[in-house]
Amino acid sequence: MLNKNKSKDVLIKVASRLFRIRGYDGVGLNDIIEESGIPKGSLYHYFPKGKEQLAIEAINHTKEDVTSQIQEIFNRFADPTEAFQSHILELAENFMGNFDPLGMPIGTIAGEKYSTSEPIRIACQSAFESWQAVYITKLLASGYSEKQSKDLSIVINAMVEGGILLSLTTKTVKPLQVIAEQIPLFLLKK
Template identity: 35%
Template sequence: METKSLIINIATTLFQQKGYIGVGLNEIIRKCNISKGSLYHHFPNGKEELLIACLGSLSDTITLDIEFIFSQYPTAQEAAIAMIDKIIMKYETEGTITGYTFTSIVSEMGSLSDAVRNACTNLYTRIEGIYASKLVAEGISIEEANSKALMMTATIEGGIMLCLTKRTSEPLIVISQALQKTSLNY
C-alpha cells in the first residue's frame, strides 16, 4: 500500500475511535511506522490536512456503499432498513462502527476549521442526496424528499453515536424496528 494511503487509512480509524482531538500526530506516525518527515511530505499542513483527506476517503467509501444498498431495494424504507441492519451487524461482529461513519470525528466540530466543517457538510449532503433521490423516484416531492432525507440522516447518525456511546447496537435496532412500522411515503 502506498504510504499516503496507509496514513489515511490508519488515521481514519484512529480519528473514528478517539476523535480528532484525541489523536496526536505522534500516535499516527507510530501506528504507521513512518517518520515525521514522511507524514509532512504527504500532508505539509499537518493534522487538519490529514483529517480532510480522511473525510474525503470516508465520503467516497460511505456514499458508494449507501448507493449500492439503495440500488438493491425498491423503496427507500427497505433500503434504509437494510443499511441500518448492515451497520448493526458490523457493530455486533466488530464491536465498533469504524469505516462506516464519521460521527465520532465530527462530534468535536465546534473546535474545527471551516475547511473541515465543509468536508463534513459535503459528505452529509451526498448522503442526504442518495436518500432524497430514492424518495423522489418513489413519487415524493423534492421538498418533502429533502426533508425526509435530513430526518433519515440525523436519525441514523444519532443512532450510530448512541451505539458507540452506550456500547450496544440497541439504538440502531430500535430505529430499524420503528422504520419497519413507519411509511416514508406519507
C-alpha cells in the same frame, strides 16, 4: 501508476479509522505514525499543511467510503423502506459480536471541530450532504416530492447519526435496530 502514493493512501486510511474512533484531538500524529509504520517525514511530505490537512483528506475518504456503501445497498433494494432498513441494519452489524466498532463516521470530529476549524467543518458538512444526496435520489425515485425527499433525508440522516452515537454509548445494537424498525412510520404514505 499502481503503487504510486501508497504511503499517502495508508496514512489516510489509518487516520480516518483512528479519527472515527477517538476523534480529532484524541488522535496524535504519533499514533498515526506508529500504526501505519510511515515516518513523520513522509507524513509532512504528503501533507505539508499538517494534521488539519490530513484530517480533511481522511474525512473525504470516509465520505466517499460511506457514500458508495449506501449506494451499493440502495441498488439492491427498490423499495425505499427495505433500502433504508438494510442500510441501518448494516450499520448495526458493526456493533454485533466481538464489538470492534468503527466509531462514528464523521459525527465526532464534526462535534469537536465545528467551532474551531472552518475547513474541517466544511468537509464534514460536505460528507453529510453526500449521504443525504443518495437518500434524496432514492426517495425521488420512489415518488416523493422534492421537498418531502429533502426533508426526509435530513431526518433520516439525523436519526442514523444519533443512532450510531447511542449504540456506541450504550454498547448495544438496540438503538439502531429500533430505528430500523420505525422506518415504516415515515415512508408508508407516498
